[in-house]
Amino acid sequence: MNYRIMIQGTPNPNALKFVLNVPVKTAGNVTYKSALDCDFNPLAKKIFDVSPDIKEVYFFDNYVTVTQNGNSDWSNIEELIQKVILDNIALHNPNFMDLQKQTASQPLANTEDPELAKIGAILDQTVRPALQADGGDLQLIELRDNVLKINYQGACGSCPSSTMGTLKAIEELLKSEYNPNIKLEAA
Numbered sequence: 001m002n003y004r005i006m007i008q009g010t011p012n013p014n015a016l017k018f019v020l021n022v023p024v025k026t027a028g029n030v031t032y033k034s035a036l037d038c039d040f041n042p043l044a045k046k047i048f049d050v051s052p053d054i055k056e057v058y059f060f061d062n063y064v065t066v067t068q069n070g071n072s073d074w075s076n077i078e079e080l081i082q083k084v085i086l087d088n089i090a091l092h093n094p095n096f097m098d099l100q101k102q103t104a105s106q107p108l109a110n111t112e113d114p115e116l117a118k119i120g121a122i123l124d125q126t127v128r129p130a131l132q133a134d135g136g137d138l139q140l141i142e143l144r145d146n147v148l149k150i151n152y153q154g155a156c157g158s159c160p161s162s163t164m165g166t167l168k169a170i171e172e173l174l175k176s177e178y179n180p181n182i183k184l185e186a187a
Helices: 042-048 074-091 114-126 128-133 160-177
Strands: 005-009 015-020 025-032 054-061 063-068 136-144 147-154 183-186
Touching: 005 074, 015 074, 025 147, 042 054, 042 063, 042 074, 054 136, 054 147, 063 074, 114 128, 114 136, 114 160, 128 136, 147 160, 160 183
Parallel strands: 147 183
Antiparallel strands: 005 015, 015 063, 025 054, 054 063, 136 147
């Protein structure tokens, strides 16, 4: 197979999106914060090995978003990341199951909670496609006393606009579509 990759910038100056012509994750998404988290994903580990400045690798659908800490010039590492991906994609299993344990500060939301399901459906139709187009996403953590905790993923995780502008826009959308008293917090 002839593997191709296209590199896209994101609104986050410290994140690039590497879009392939094959899937990298067939179901769900996964974020790695260090090479130590990559036991079940050798490709992610090899991406971290490119530079100590890489602080996050995110897999979703047919792309990998790589976020660095701002200490590297993309022109120095972008080509290396692309080479690692292309050299290893043939052996990568996009059906891998991520067996990472969630930390106490980032538990998974109860997917059977009907209120979180309603919120998720609203976000699936309105917000998530835009976040995913920019190389990121968000995860629902919990809803308690009208406060919804979310976790930004991929390029959105350290994007300057996600902490204020995007968070406020999502909150306003949910006030309009779900509950006028809801508040959002980024975890």
